[in-house]
Amino acid sequence: MQFWYSIIEILPFEWTEYGFMKTALLAVMIISPAIALTGTMVVGNRMSFFSHVIGHSALTGLAVGLLFSTADPRPVMILFAVILAVAINIFLSLTKADGDTVMGVFASATTALGIALLSRGGSFSKYTVYLIGDILSITPSEIVYLAVILAAVILFWIFLSGRISLISVEPSLLYGKIINPFIVKTVFSILVALIVILSIKWVGILIINSLFILPAAAARIHAKNLRAYFALSALIGLVSGIAGLMISYYTESSCGAAVVLVSAGIYAVSVLLKHIRHRI
């Protein structure tokens, strides 16, 4: 960490004096490309509603987690999210029900249950940090959680990004080819659940899904192949993460919101550029 601090202090900005900003910058640089890279696969497999569900179910997970341990509810939250992710997958593959509707049901039910549990005794306000997140509150030792996420994402991406991209084209093509699409998808769901829960305190339930979706959505417009898609999405994630943090510092508003707005801007410009290119 000392090494990181000394690098940052070289930069000629006012904010480099603040330790929390340096830690937050490192955090943003780890988490935003990791989420953006995962987002390529979320968007490719039309799972944006799924990450939405996992994000919102964090409220219920938090309530359940606090029942077991008020000091650190995270282990229970992770367990809850993983069980939910697997349950949704099994439910979808067994019933062949319309994914969109099922997700809608799960999202509403888990959000409502979370609010009901957390608001007992009228004390919901102390949990609002989970709704909007606060990256500035991250401590140097907590960077470890983000590093775990990054490692898990990279590992999955190296070995399974291809398979999951093939599933997005045609699941039947995977049958008889070593890996069962259901297993790939379930492992991926667990990864998404892990990311959401480990980062939710700093990113926020209301915002996390945008971090998955927006960079990939913009990258899809330009990418000529999968390699470009992955690279571009991670880059857009990284750029909007850093830019968002800076903007939030100077405007004194929420960092997560600023990050999302920057990537939304990049998406809008991408759509515009594509239109102009087609016209010419």
Place this chain on the structure above:
Amino acid sequence: MNNHCSSSCGGCSTIIRSLSVQFSGRKAVSDISLSFSCGELTAIIGPNGGGKTSILKSILGEIPYSGKIDFCISSGKKKPRIGYLPQKIAVQKDSPVSVCDFLLLSEGYPFTWLRVSKKRREMKIKLLEIVSAENLIDRRIGELSGGELQRVLLAASINPVPDILLLDEPVTALDSKGIDIFYELICSLRKKFHMTILVVSHDIGAISKHADKMYLINEKVITHGTPSEVISSREFRREMGEVYFRLSGAKSDHHIYGGL
């Protein structure tokens, strides 16, 4: 006029014995037995909901079934290689998967995040040449037309060369000229690689020109034989009445009988 492709590697057959498949309590097929010889093009026809696709999915191992399927396997392998061309494939229009990516992925190569080596790329171009689609290598699959996509999917399904190739309604996206070109392509592949080819099709006129053998399926095997035997049978007329009259009315145009 003879559109049949000849040559057979002989001997070996894929044999299905008393296959039954159930879908949510309803029987799709019950107790059917079929056999497909290596080097032959076998067509499965029958009314909608008669269980044609269930047979393919059982062979793929995609759905649970009862009965036994013995594959015709080239020596030295434990499991059969199955090539599969799905009926309809809902490619997302905005999918960033390129044709090259797709071919690499479908042969099981997972590292599409790496730069594609020149050698790998050359191999994929060669593969696309078989289906005359080498110019599509760098296109995004979401941008392809129906016929282009069909050829790319076919290229993927014959790489690596399968023991048995399953085609599920392969010509729905094609016009009549495209259909003939497609089946000629299939026939040339069969000659070249001596594989067992199984086609499920609605387009009885086109498939009967090219198939060696035909099964009429409606929950059970109604009848089977050469296409001309099947089409002229009483059972065919009973099951497929409407198609029968259309076919016999148009036989001079389509060479249904003349071609057989």
